[in-house]
Amino acid sequence: MVDKLVEVFRSYGIKHVLGIPGGSIMTLYDALYNQDIEPVLFRHEQGAIHAAEGYARVARRPAVVAVTSGPGAANLVTGLADAYMDSVPLVAITGQVATTIFGRDGFQETDIPGIVTPITKFVYQVRKPAEATAAFKAAYEISMVGRPGPTVIDLPRDIQASPAPSHEERIVVNMEKFIPPPVDEDKVRIAVKYLAEARRPVILVGGGVLWSGATPEVLELSKMLYVPIVSTLPGKAAVPHDFPLYMGPAGMHGRAEADAALANADVILAVGTRFSDRTWGRFKELQEAVRSGRVKLIHIDVDKSEIGKNVKPTVGIVGDAKEALRKIINLLDAAAVSNQKFVAWLLEIRKKYEEAMSNVADSTSGFHPWRALKVLRRAAPRNTILTTGVGSHQMWTEIAWEVYEPGSYITSAGLGTMGFGVPAALGAKLAARDRPVLCIDGDGSFQMTMNNLALVREYDLPIVVVIFDNRALQLVKQWQIYMYQRRIIATEFSKMPDFLKIAEAYNIDAVKPENYAQLESAVARALRNNEPLIVDLTIDSESDIVLPWVKPGDWLTSAILPEGMEVKLTYEED
């Protein structure tokens, strides 16, 4: 029946299957022999699934992963959890031992449906040949409909090898529930009223805005009412940063002006966001303000389970973000709000932060991450796709990397998966070979999945990787410095490995720049010429402290700011 499955792949326009074959998935791989669907062979299954995440976010449709049973399937777990947290559509096909030996602890037998149940939108173990194609179709469609997410099809070996069935058995699921309901007009009217009456309204953009394609509506609404936009970390990818009213991402390592905007708003229009503790620090202040009526919270989300999950809104609107925002725009009086003083105050905070960071970077011997990102942004074309690992370098990109095209910033936000950057970059490049792809990684994160660099030459995927090399698990070390009385334990690496030699081993050019000019020219040349490059950027761990920082459990106005930045994040109205 695997030939039938490949036909279904083709009918969905699937061009690549990412993974690693093994005993229990060989029949499916064999069916791809000499077909127009390319298997892409990773060096570890975790690499394949993070690449699928990068691929799906760029292609805006589900990517397909196929791996063998047991360890192959178990190695997908982190990526599935990551995709589930960040709402990324993909379908993983896991091989399984033959149905005849189920439960007998056969070689490489693992109960994958049991393992991935809490971290998938849908999982189905195929028990009969006639279910296989229908199960894949259901998994593919479910992964994309409504709020996206990862799905898994567990496909036993004997099912794969069975003759093609004459019929297709129906998989009983309720898919209609994922289709966004029509937006409640009465609630929209209330939201419009609150927005029209607001003195300090703020739009909070989450990752759902990107999947909904609602960026134009967000910008239009912001312009109409002169409302500042703040984002979550995933929502950063949804807003062009040169839009003058975008204040950046808020939260633990968000921008100070964004934290200030959220903390001082009297009406918050939150769109496509799940109210993560990383964005808010803690919910107490917001919950109390909403409960007392001091803040009107309007929450739009396609997933009704998110409405009121962490903070009960004043108005909860279930529906597609684009449609809901369009209805709000249509009902709004354009002249309703224009609080230029509030926005000017926020922009002044931005200015002070930039000045303070510039001074910090000036006084740092060697490279400072904040300035390195400014230089890299200049070196990279506007349509460059950026991926990151997880750690201090990622937080610096949250603060300082400017996104110009929606969808061009790909990071592991919810799960915070180290090792995400390189494979996600490979997947992004596979999905868009005509676009420059840059990965900002940390030395710790890079070492977790660097084995997948083998694909750069094998599949001609010329990505540029800049390693912010501070020889530490820097973000954890930062916590040790501030929260554990500088008791530094298990966060510092030795000087091994030599990343230039790692690059050489994979036949990739590498540089270790000595100044910003060398960094800029090397990266600009590689991106312009579509050539792979690894940059080992030496950063002094002691001066790599990511600020602003809202400590875990603190409120947004408690952000620790860089030296020389003397501002209060509490707004005082005249």
Next chain:
Amino acid sequence: MRRISIVTPKSLDALGRVIAVTRRAKVQLVDMAVTSEDSLYRVHMKVEGPHDEVQWLVSKLDKLPEVLKIDEGNIDINY
């Protein structure tokens, strides 16, 4: 106390998914019964806990594609 009634396909995998969600809810599962009917399972739960937490559970259960139908109400209505 609230009752939650669920219909799923007659599949232990589907049932396992329902239980996986329920075990994360901040409610007390007072009672649970599963009955079988043709190609379906009917899951009947009695739960006790704050209203918001019961709602959390219901809405998370309703996210499962295998949950074909779900309804919730006072315990004396339909259990």
